[in-house]
Amino acid sequence: MADTGAAIELVGLTKRYPGDRQPSVDGVTLRVDAGETVVFVGPSGCGKSTTLKMINRLIEPSSGSVRINGEDVTGLDPVELRRGIGYAIQSSGLFPHLTVAQNIALVPRMAGWSGRRVRARVTEMLELVGLDPGEFRDRYPRRLSGGQQQRVGVARALAADPPVLLMDEPFGAVDPVTRGHLQDELLRLQRELRKTIVFVTHDVDEAIKLGDRIAVLGERSRIAQFDTPEAILAHPADAFVSGFVGSGAALKRLDLTRLRDLGVPGCPTAHQGEPLPQVRARLRASATDEMLLLDRRGRPVRWLRRADLTHAEGPLTEAGTPVGGTVTRDATLREALEAVLTDSTGRVAVTGPNGVYAGAVRLEGLLGTVRGLLAADRGRAREHQRERESTRPEPTPPEAEGATAGRAEGDAMGSAG
Numbered sequence: 001m002a003d004t005g006a007a008i009e010l011v012g013l014t015k016r017y018p019g020d021r022q023p024s025v026d027g028v029t030l031r032v033d034a035g036e037t038v039v040f041v042g043p044s045g046c047g048k049s050t051t052l053k054m055i056n057r058l059i060e061p062s063s064g065s066v067r068i069n070g071e072d073v074t075g076l077d078p079v080e081l082r083r084g085i086g087y088a089i090q091s092s093g094l095f096p097h098l099t100v101a102q103n104i105a106l107v108p109r110m111a112g113w114s115g116r117r118v119r120a121r122v123t124e125m126l127e128l129v130g131l132d133p134g135e136f137r138d139r140y141p142r143r144l145s146g147g148q149q150q151r152v153g154v155a156r157a158l159a160a161d162p163p164v165l166l167m168d169e170p171f172g173a174v175d176p177v178t179r180g181h182l183q184d185e186l187l188r189l190q191r192e193l194r195k196t197i198v199f200v201t202h203d204v205d206e207a208i209k210l211g212d213r214i215a216v217l218g219e220r221s222r223i224a225q226f227d228t229p230e231a232i233l234a235h236p237a238d239a240f241v242s243g244f245v246g247s248g249a250a251l252k253r254l255d256l257t258r259l260r261d262l263g264v265p266g267c268p269t270a271h272q273g274e275p276l277p278q279v280r281a282r283l284r285a286s287a288t289d290e291m292l293l294l295d296r297r298g299r300p301v302r303w304l305r306r307a308d309l310t311h312a313e314g315p316l317t318e319a320g321t322p323v324g325g326t327v328t329r330d331a332t333l334r335e336a337l338e339a340v341l342t343d344s345t346g347r348v349a350v351t352g353p354n355g356v357y358a359g360a361v362r363l364e365g366l367l368g369t370v371r372g373l374l375a376a377d378r379g380r381a382r383e384h385q386r387e388r389e390s391t392r393p394e395p396t397p398p399e400a401e402g403a404t405a406g407r408a409e410g411d412a413m414g415s416a417g
């Protein structure tokens, strides 16, 4: 049975490595809700990994606390604690002398599961991450590609069904295409499992794609902004965040919404074999100049304009122009925009399962939708900011400011979400 997420609270979490004058992580305060994916993103060396490893106590905090479902974990036995927290890292961290199955089975075995239950779980986990158990179970890690190793790493992290999953650049070591697939897999898994995930990356696009919320971290893990990807793109809190988010924020935003989220607009359709006068009448009665001809299985095959129908004499299957590219209802707005921009007449048919007609999008309509979306994001982000400002603590007296500035900002941002 799936153990779904647990809330995580970091309170004034600080790490000063021995011999360092400055802490590497300075007073991080934030809350990750149960079942949420929060991504820590920030420049190299800002303390993302250190913050993450303090959650499962691979690194002991110098001060501050971590609470999981309200319980302070700094008092727990670290080994016991780590059994309840999945952990996936960039190099996959697989033991080279153990097979795939043995690697995945490690934590369930330590937790005392029966051999039968462990074997069933290994099979289930391999299927979950898209690897054929028969083919991969008995392989050693050296006989896997980088992407396959990372999948096994994720399977191992999930094997004991922990409510919390920590992921430290888990897809950092693979090519961009495989990385995209692994990200899609994680999104799919997360829709099913609803774990609480803290994910570290320095790739802002990855953060935008995967995070329910993103914590943009600056030096010493100071929280520069903690908000939804939409709000961060629409309204970066300061120059550091906008510099980090980079150019093209509006285009990045288009990746966050899929056509199906918006409801795909329809367009008039005709079926092969329908009488021509009936088809002409339908197009005349519609507000548009063009319709889609569907084949016997309901798949769009040709675009028909009024003039095509006026001159049509033979079967409709030879009238008009063939449907070139189509997009599915799962396409992101960016993919849909790309498709209409490359179509010579600025429209594209949308399909559902089995290529069946689901609607059509046009350049003008899509641009209007995108403008509306960006304006709504800006409105919401401004609203968030006003809320944050109204809950910000009273200004610190000048003499104490230097000592607590980082902490106070972390508190204000952390409580905002």
Ligand SMILES: Nc1ncnc2c1ncn2[C@@H]1O[C@H](COP(=O)(O)OP(=O)(O)OP(=O)(O)O)[C@@H](O)[C@H]1O
Pocket (backbone or CB within 6 Å): 017, 018, 024, 042, 043, 044, 045, 046, 047, 048, 049, 050, 051, 202
């Ligand atoms: N074991 C350690 N001993 C001393 N200093 C350390 C140790 N681990 C990390 N640091 C220092 O702490 C700071 C933060 O490191 P950390 O690995 O947490 O950053 P990061 O944001 O995850 O970086 P990256 O994106 O490059 O992995 C760095 O200045 C690093 O040199």
